[in-house]
Amino acid sequence: MKALVLDRLAPIEDGPLEYRSFDDPVVGPDExxxxxxxxxxxxxxxxxxxxxxxxxxMPPALPIIPGHEVVGVIAGLGQNVKDVKIGQRVxxxxxxxxxxxxxxxxxxxxxxxxxxxxxxxHVDGGYAEYLKAPHDFVYPVPDNISDVDAATLFCPGVTAYRAVERADVRPGDSVMVIGIGGVGHFSVQFAKLKGARVTAVDVSEAQLELARELGADWAILSSEADEFAGSNRPNKVIMHTPAPAAINLATRVVKNRGTILMAVFGQVPVGFGGEVSIVTSMAGTKKDLHAMLKLASEGRLKVKAKGYPLSEGTEILKRLKAGKIVGRAVLVP
Ligand SMILES: [Zn+2]
Ligand SMILES: [Zn+2]
Structure with missing residues (x-):
């Protein structure tokens, strides 16, 4: 098969990903x-x-094929697999x-x-023509969603779903979502579905325009967020960027006894004052995935995604690094 293979770790500009032939995956009995x-x-x-x-x-070994938000059609079954069928979209x-x-x-x-x-x-991912996975970790894709849009549900969608759950967003909450990219554009929607008033914050006007389209009550540049929060302090702040400036903004604007939900990882120096809760959130569970896919199947989620040929992956990653992707870019083999 053809795949985008990572042979060495290096800045994306140095071309560490190579589009080349790679061995087809061989499925085990439960895959x-x-x-x-x-x-x-x-x-x-x-x-x-x-x-x-x-x-x-990470990664424990090279070469590795990256990519962890994948949609495909089942083309082969291990001998023990009975719960999914050839041809099914998962x-x-x-x-x-x-x-x-x-x-x-x-x-x-x-x-x-x-x-x-x-x-x-740890194992080869979806920047490839084929991928293998355990049968109990694949999820049926609702019929009303295209492949490109659906791919985004499997990392950004479920990550945002869990973040909003972990932040315990309730009707009437004032929620600030900082970082409106692939994940943040879903968090805005999940917080609205919970009945919250939502303020979207980003450094890019294009991302803010997207947030407005998705129902954010306010969408403001991060440079204006302190002034805005002076009269409209959020009791929940959901972070989708690890930028220290953004995290410090969250600690400044959040209401006392409020919550800062970190749906990112990393190490940052942060100033604290008052009394707030810091909650973290990581990816999502099977239960989260099924609940989020149900909302998608009911047509209650909008997805901002665009497909590009798999062979152009390096170019897309460069644009992502430069902050030039609005919503999510998706590779299509
Ligand atoms: Zn992801
Ligand atoms: Zn375990």
């Missing part, structure tokens, strides 16, 4: 083979490629597999499994 239709380009893919995740042990998320035995797996919070296997980091 399915997907013919990939679409795979979203995530900011964390860029971090992986450039070596920023080495401190977290998605694969960030979490490729978990242990199934630990306290988190048993309580339905398998995103926290210490043995979780991450798609495109």
């Amino acid at each position: 399915v083979l997907l013919k990939v239709s679409a795979c979203g380009v995530c900011h964390s893919n860029l971090h992986l490629i450039e070596g920023d995740l080495k401190v977290y042990g 998605g694969v998320s960030v979490i490729w597999k978990t242990c199934g035995r630990c306290e988190y797996c048993l309580s339905g919070d398998e995103n926290l499994c210490p043995e979780r296997v991450v798609t495109g980091e």
Whole structure:
């Protein structure tokens, strides 16, 4: 098959990804083979490629095929697989597999499994014509959504869904979403669906325009956020950027006894005052995925995504790095 293969960790401008032939995946007894239709380009893919995740042990080995927001059609079944069919359209998320035995797996919070296997980091991902995945970690895709749009549900959609749940957003809350990209554009919608008033904040006018289209009550540049919050202090702030300036903005504007929800990871110096709760959130669970896909199947989510040929992946990642992608870019083999 053809794939975008990561052979070495380096800045994306140095061309560490190569579009080339790669061995087809061989499915195990409990796995399915997907013919990939679409795979979203995530900011964390860029971090992986450039070596920023080495401190977290990612990737454990090279070469690796990145990509963890995948939609495809089932093209092969392991001998034990009975619950899905050849030809069925399914998605694969960030979490490729978990242990199934630990306290988190048993309580339905398998995103926290210490043995979780991450798609495109521990095992080959979706920047390819084919991908294999365990049969119990693929999810039927609603018929009313295109491949390109649906791919975005499997990382940004579910990450935003869980972030809004973890922030415990309620009717009447004043929610500020900082960082309106692939994930943030879903958080705006989930917070609105909860009945909150939503302020979208970004450094880009184009992202703010998108936030307005998606129903944000206010959409403001980050340079104007302090002044805005002076008369409209949010009690929940949802962070989708690890930029220190953005996180410090959150600590300045959030109401006392409010919540800052960090749906990002990393290390940043942050100033604190007053009394607030800092809550973190990571990816999403199977339960989150099913709930979010149900909302999508009911037509209650709008997706801002655009497809590009898989062979142009490096170019797209460069544009993502430069902040020039509005919504989500998706690669199509
Ligand atoms: Zn992602
Ligand atoms: Zn586990």
